[in-house]
Every structure is written in structure tokens, then in C-alpha cells.
Amino acid sequence: MRHKNQWPQKIRGSLRIELSGSELTRFINEAMAAGLEISRIVRISEERIRLTIPVPDYLRLKPLLKRTGTRSRILRKKGLPFWLLRLRRRQFFLWGILLFFLFLFSLTSVVWSVEVEGNETVPDKEIIRLLKQEGVFIGQLKHRIPDNEEVQYHLQTKLPQVSWVGFRMEGTRAIITLVEKKRVDEREKKEEDGPINLVAKRGAMIYDLRVERGRSVVNVNDVVKKGDLLVSGWYGNPETSDKGKLVGAKGKVFGEVWYESNVTVPLKQKRKVYTGNRETAWYPYLASKVVRIPYLFPESYQQYETIQKIHAIKIRHWELPFGWVEEERLEMKWVSRKLSVKQAVALGKERAREDLLMKMGDDGRILGEKVLHPHVDNDKVVMKIHFDAVENIAAKQPIFQGE
Amino acid sequence: MRNLGSKMKKVASDWLDIPQDIAANLPRVLMIGPYRAHIENHQGVERFSRTELRLKTARGPLSVTGQKLVIHAIYPDEVWVEGEITEVKFLG
DSSP states (O other): OOOTTTTHHHHHOEEEEEEESSOHHHHHHHHHHTTOOOEEEEEEETTEEEEEEEHHHHHTHHHHHHHHTOEEEEEEEESHHHHHHHHHHTHHHHHHHHHHHHHHHHHHTBOOEEEEESOSSSOHHHHHHHHHHHTOOTTOBGGGSOOHHHHHHHHHHHOTTEEEEEEEEETTEEEEEEEEOOOOOHHHHHHHHSOEEEEESSOEEEEEEEEEESEEOOOTTOEEOTTOEEEESBOSOSTTGGGSOBOOOEEEEEEEEEEEEEEEEESEEEEEEEEEEEEEEEEEEETTEEOOOTTTSOOOOSSEEEEEEEEEEEETTEEEEEEEEEEEEEEEEEEEEEOOHHHHHHHHHHHHHHHHHHHHOTTOEEEEEEEEEEEEETTEEEEEEEEEEEEEOEEEEEOOOOO | OHHHHHHHHHHHHHHHTOOHHHHSOOOEEEEETTTEEEEESOOOEEEEOSSEEEEOOTTSOEEEEEEEEEEEEEETTEEEEEEEEEEEEEOO
16 A cells, blocks of 8 residues: 655645547556656546546656547646645635734733732732833733843842742733732730739740840749749839839740650551552543543552542643543552560650650750660550750740739 | 465464465455445456456455445445445355
């Protein structure tokens, strides 16, 4: 099977012709022998056939026709050369197309609107005025707009009350997005202003004092109870505390505290482990339902976890209710681990430490720990851990002035 | 004489295991359903109408009959016929 120049025929152009004569069979044989590309030969009647021939071969047909006494008549002209010829006859149409594209191009290369989003206090007008200075305004040619980064940078420097500026073009729209600086919350401010004393959050032994403002009433190694005054917001004589100068206390008081935690660690531990094998399956989804096609993507793992990613087909911003789902299957298996008592104790200690540090916050640290009577019970190690820790025990207590 | 030559060619091709269409220049017909037939190694058209295409071959005339026959393409060694083919037959 040969397909000689199937598609170039469209470019070269071909002719559908009707031949009439008495020796048409001989004509076919001779044309074939001469290497003419004749195709789609149909017999119309005893003395007439129709066939398709490329334009260059048509010119070579003449001597053959003469020899066999056949006459030809062109029925139809097909292909690019004829199409172009016809097009030349219909120039207005061509100009119309060109004009249309020119129009489309020129209209889309102009900024048609400027939109401002995200501003709360800065007026739109102000931003639009600033954008105009940068060369972004309605009617501006798109290619004359400077880089997004440049516009952003200039606006940022001109708008000190704004913490972030984003500028982008979406088609013929220029969109500017602002994020305004957050003002300090009124309530928060007040709290900061009000004078306070520092009192003990819990009973502890004072380990260290870091007083920025105020007068400390306790010393290192003093033992305090919960609610005891640690740092006074008044300067001056402690006996006549109300006479001194009110400044408000500020600082940190570190107290040594003791914590006890009960920890249980199972000796047998089961963990999930990914084997690293993965496979991907694709399913279509229609109206937010996944259409599972059986046998298309067989599941080759016994235990696996799936991650589904939904790709909805979008037309601009409009999400269509169908699309496809990419499902990734990660093979996994359970690995069980047996711990010795020593390991379990170490693990329990580690966990308890982390828990405690989390509970105490940034200022906390652990001085020492002691594991008390660990024992195995029912395949679990049960133990008590005693921590010796240091943390900020200062709590704020507002000072109420006046009677 | 010619007959003897073709017989010898057949014997030679059987013995040497060469396909006969190559050795003896015999026609080779490929049909796709009843809609299409490719005939290789033909030696020209003898008759062509809507219902019959008769080809000259080394083995004698080969007739393809059917309805609405169209020679889709023709080359010196191959013909491609389309239509509702009912029969492909060697005559004589």
C-alpha cells in the first residue's frame, strides 16, 4: 500500500476532469505507464470516465489525449493554488479578515480599566493618580507600561501607609492590590500603657531576676507562693508604697519549679513506613463525583495511601463541574519495633521533656530530671519523671489608681 | 514455452522458499473487507466499468467484480480499487 503524496496534493492543487472517448482503457494504461498520478477513476458511461489528477500532471496529459483520441473537460479545481486564486477575486473578504485582526490586536493592546483592590483607608482616586504618574491609565498602550516590579516599587515608596503593593495586568485590565499596614490595636495599646505589678504565677524558688522597670521585692533563692508580689510598679520606700513614683513593672522573674509527669511507653511500637513505590492513576470526575474505571489502573499494592489531586477544567475563572483526578498511591507497610526497657525509658524521658518545654514556653528550660521507679506492666513501661525546671513565673497584675 | 518457464519458477521458488509473488511475478491481492482491494504486480487494465475491473497479470486476466467500483489510485505495479466488491476471480 502506497500513499504517494497524499497531502502535498492539497498544496499543489488537483483537478477533477471528465474524459470522453472510445479508448479510455488504453488511456488509463498509458497514463499509468507514463507515471501520471491519476486517482479516483469512476466510469460514468461507456465512453466517459472521471478522474482526479494533480495540476502539473494535467499539462503532461495533452499528448496522451491526442494519441488516444480522448477529449477532456475540467469539472472542479481543488487545492491551495485555486483557493488563492479565488481569494484574489474576493479581496474584500481578505481585507476584512486582516482588518478584524488588526482591530482586535489594537483594542487589546490598550488598558481599558484600572482597578484597585484591598485598600481600606487610602482612597482609590489617590492610587489612580499615582498610577497615572507611573504611566498606567485608561487608554495607555500596554507595552508602554513599565515592569510590574517597577510600578510596585514606585508605589510602595510613595505610599508609606501600605505594606505591600501588587501590580498586574489581566488582559486589558490593570489591577493594583494593596495590603495596608495594620494599626496597633487600641485595646493592646491601653494594656501596654496601664501600670502593672508582677506577681507569682505559681509557687517557686526565685532563680533569677531580670527587672527592666520597677522595684523588685524578692531576692534570689527566696521561696514565693502563688500570687506573691515579685516586682512592684512603684519606686520609692516600700513602707509607704503609695507615695513613690508610679512607673509600672516590666521584666522577667525566673523561678525554679518542680514538675512531675507520668509517662507510659509501650514496648511494642508499630509504625507506618512508605516503601517508596508509587503509582499514579487518572480518573475523570463528573459533577464532583469520581468515576472509577475498573481495570484501567489496577491497584498493585496491598497497603497504600492515596493522595488525590483534582484538576477541574477551567474557563478563565469559571470552574467547570468536571475534570480529572490524579490519584497517587503510595505503598506503605507497618513496621513493628520492639524496645528494650532502657530504650523505652529514654524515649519516655525525651517525650516528657518535649511536652514540658512546650508547656513552659520560650523562657523555660530544664535543669535536671530524675526517673522514678520505672516498671514494666502489661507490655508497657510505666514511670514517673521528676523535672527540675526554670521558667518565667511573673504574671501581670494591673495597678488600680485612685480610690 | 512461457508456461514451462513459469512452472520452473514455481518449482524453484518452492525449493528455495522464496515467496511466489516475487519469484514468479504473480499478482498479489490484498482485500480489506468487501470495500477495498489492492492488487500488486498487475500488467495493466484490460477493462474497467462500474461493475468490473479486469486486469492483465502474469497468470492471465484477473477480474474484480462488484458495485460502484472506483479505481482509487493506479501505479505501474499496483491498483487500489474501492467499492462494494463481491468477487475476485482469475479468468482462464
